[in-house]
Amino acid sequence: MIDTIAVIGSGTMGRGIAQTLAVAGYNVLVFDQRAEAAQAAVDFAGQMLDRATDKARMTREDAQAAKDRLLVVNALSELAPAQMAIEAIAESLDAKQALFAQLEQILGADAVLATNTSSLSVSAIAAGVSAPGRVVGLHFFNPVPLMKMVEVIPGLRTDPAATDAALSVAHKIGYRAILCRDAPGFLINHAGRGLLTEGSRIVQDCLASEADVDRVMRDAAGFRMGPFELLDLTGLDVSYPVLQLIYGQFHQEPRYRPGVHLAARVAAGLHGRKTGEGFYRYAAGRRVDPPEKLPPDGTLPRLWVPPEMRADLAQILPALVGAGVEMSDTAQGAVCLLAPYGLDATEAALKLELDPACVMAIDPLTVDSPRVTIMPTPATVPDLCDQLHRALLLAGKKVTRIADSPGFVAQRILAMVVNTGCEISQMQIAAPADIDDGVRLGLGYPHGPLALGDTLGPQRVLGILEALQRQTGDPRYRPSQYLRQRARLGLPLAT
Numbered sequence: 032m033i034d035t036i037a038v039i040g041s042g043t044m045g046r047g048i049a050q051t052l053a054v055a056g057y058n059v060l061v062f063d064q065r066a067e068a069a070q071a072a073v074d075f076a077g078q079m080l081d082r083a084t085d086k087a088r089m090t091r092e093d094a095q096a097a098k099d100r101l102l103v104v105n106a107l108s109e110l111a112p113a114q115m116a117i118e119a120i121a122e123s124l125d126a127k128q129a130l131f132a133q134l135e136q137i138l139g140a141d142a143v144l145a146t147n148t149s150s151l152s153v154s155a156i157a158a159g160v161s162a163p164g165r166v167v168g169l170h171f172f173n174p175v176p177l178m179k180m181v182e183v184i185p186g187l188r189t190d191p192a193a194t195d196a197a198l199s200v201a202h203k204i205g206y207r208a209i210l211c212r213d214a215p216g217f218l219i220n221h222a223g224r225g226l227l228t229e230g231s232r233i234v235q236d237c238l239a240s241e242a243d244v245d246r247v248m249r250d251a252a253g254f255r256m257g258p259f260e261l262l263d264l265t266g267l268d269v270s271y272p273v274l275q276l277i278y279g280q281f282h283q284e285p286r287y288r289p290g291v292h293l294a295a296r297v298a299a300g301l302h303g304r305k306t307g308e309g310f311y312r313y314a315a316g317r318r319v320d321p322p323e324k325l326p327p328d329g330t331l332p333r334l335w336v337p338p339e340m341r342a343d344l345a346q347i348l349p350a351l352v353g354a355g356v357e358m359s360d361t362a363q364g365a366v367c368l369l370a371p372y373g374l375d376a377t378e379a380a381l382k383l384e385l386d387p388a389c390v391m392a393i394d395p396l397t398v399d400s401p402r403v404t405i406m407p408t409p410a411t412v413p414d415l416c417d418q419l420h421r422a423l424l425l426a427g428k429k430v431t432r433i434a435d436s437p438g439f440v441a442q443r444i445l446a447m448v449v450n451t452g453c454e455i456s457q458m459q460i461a462a463p464a465d466i467d468d469g470v471r472l473g474l475g476y477p478h479g480p481l482a483l484g485d486t487l488g489p490q491r492v493l494g495i496l497e498a499l500q501r502q503t504g505d506p507r508y509r510p511s512q513y514l515r516q517r518a519r520l521g522l523p524l525a526t
């Protein structure tokens with residue numbers, strides 16, 4: 032039975048962990064190699080608890096009791112009464128191993144040594160102590176008191192008792208515990224690759240701007256943040272090394288390949304909010320969004336849609352007609368509006384033997400959302416893009432225009448998010464329900480990747496990835512076995 036927990040390292044993470052544990056009723060011994068940092072952390076936690084009472088989220092008595100349970104200690108030896116230690120010191124294998132080697136001399140033989148590492152192997156940290164069975168990963172998220180989930184990661188030699196102890200702490204603090212295998216990025220940092228690397232790839236290929244990718248992911252795909260807002264928030268100086276690290280830990284797996292344009296941005300100091308400029312500029316702390324491109328005044332198109340694509344556009348077509356667009360019975364003399372999955376406008380036009388100069392494509396996946404994405408072939412008469420853009424604005428849509436891209440923006444990013452979730456499930460890094468809950472809670476996505484795949488349809492996602500792989504020749508788009516088999520068999524991804 033654990034009642035006293037040592038928190039070592041009281042920076043961003045340690046202070047939040049200490050506060051959360053104290054609120055849940057644990058006695059917390061806080062140590063930092065800089066004594067003033069430990070005191071500052073306890074003071075900070077006190078202020079947070081006072082704020083919680085001011086907002087009536089906690090009684091004054093409970094807040095005071097939690098404060099009383101937080102104790103600064105000035106020497107590692109004073110941590111002896113703790114039955115568990117959670118380290119949140121610098122992200123260094125040597126430093127973490129050295130700390131645990133000291134702690135195993137100080138704490139009782141049954142005490143659990145938990146690491147909050149985000150990128151090191153728990154098994155590797157455990158290899159530095161004489162009893163690796165007591166080392167377990169307990170990976171919190173920033174800000175700890177608000178992010179109510181934690182990854183529990185047994186290393187290869189972790190005793191089940193240590194894992195159970197970590198799970199019971201997670202339970203007592205009221206956090207959703209996600210049991211993960213000791214694999215690069217565990218669950219959450221691994222699952223986040225799809226959004227970031229595919230967003231970067233789209234921009235690297237000059238198919239859309241960063242702001243356009245973010246707008247599509249927000250308005251059309253329902254994400255709280257697009258990849259570039261997110262990178263600006265966390266800071267590219269922090270995120271880029273993580274992208275490189277996970278790519279390297281998976282031995283240059285193409286699915287996790289970071290964009291090649293990112294290194295120069297880090298070197299140039301374009302780190303994001305913290306440096307005043309990243310993918311966006313910031314004025315007085317506020318992001319300055321580039322204005323949306325609008326078409327000049329002009330005519331509306333005469334549209335023809337291939338019969339097999341009309342069902343996908345069933346809602347937008349009447350709205351376009353309502354906006355004044357004339358529908359044509361034949362492709363002759365009309366703008367041919369295609370709604371391809373996985374194909375670019377070029378391939379879709381050639382497949383249907385249409386004149387590419389008259390072809391425009393619209394993303395069928397997001398056509399019913401507030402923002403639609405359209406693209407011409409490289410041969411499309413430029414005015415046709417303006418004509419369609421005008422008509423969609425009149426039909427009440429926001430419009431993003433991109434260069435001809437297999438899978439537009441949303442299809443390819445969402446397919447990569449789903450495929451990454453499927454790979455995680457294939458590797459049994461976490462159970463399907465944990466993958467979905469973890470991604471919603473840890474990354475704030477509207478759906479977990481497997482549930483998202485089921486909503487989009489596993490066959491459809493498989494088709495998008497296969498088409499992307501075929502057109503680009505890039506193995507990063509190869510479908511996960513997990514996805515392929517379930518899609519072929521008509522099974523859901525999420526169970």
Ligand code: NAI
Nearest residue numbers: 040041042043044045063064068119120121122148149173
């Ligand atoms: P931080 O730099 O804010 O705090 C680290 C603290 O540890 C500092 O106060 C430092 O004085 C102290 N420290 C360093 N070496 C020490 C040692 N040998 N003994 C005692 N104290 C020592 O770092 P942060 O961001 O809190 O990260 C801590 C750990 O948590 C790292 O392993 C990091 O990868 C992990 N992590 C960080 C997240 C984040 O968003 N910042 C999220 C999840 C995990």
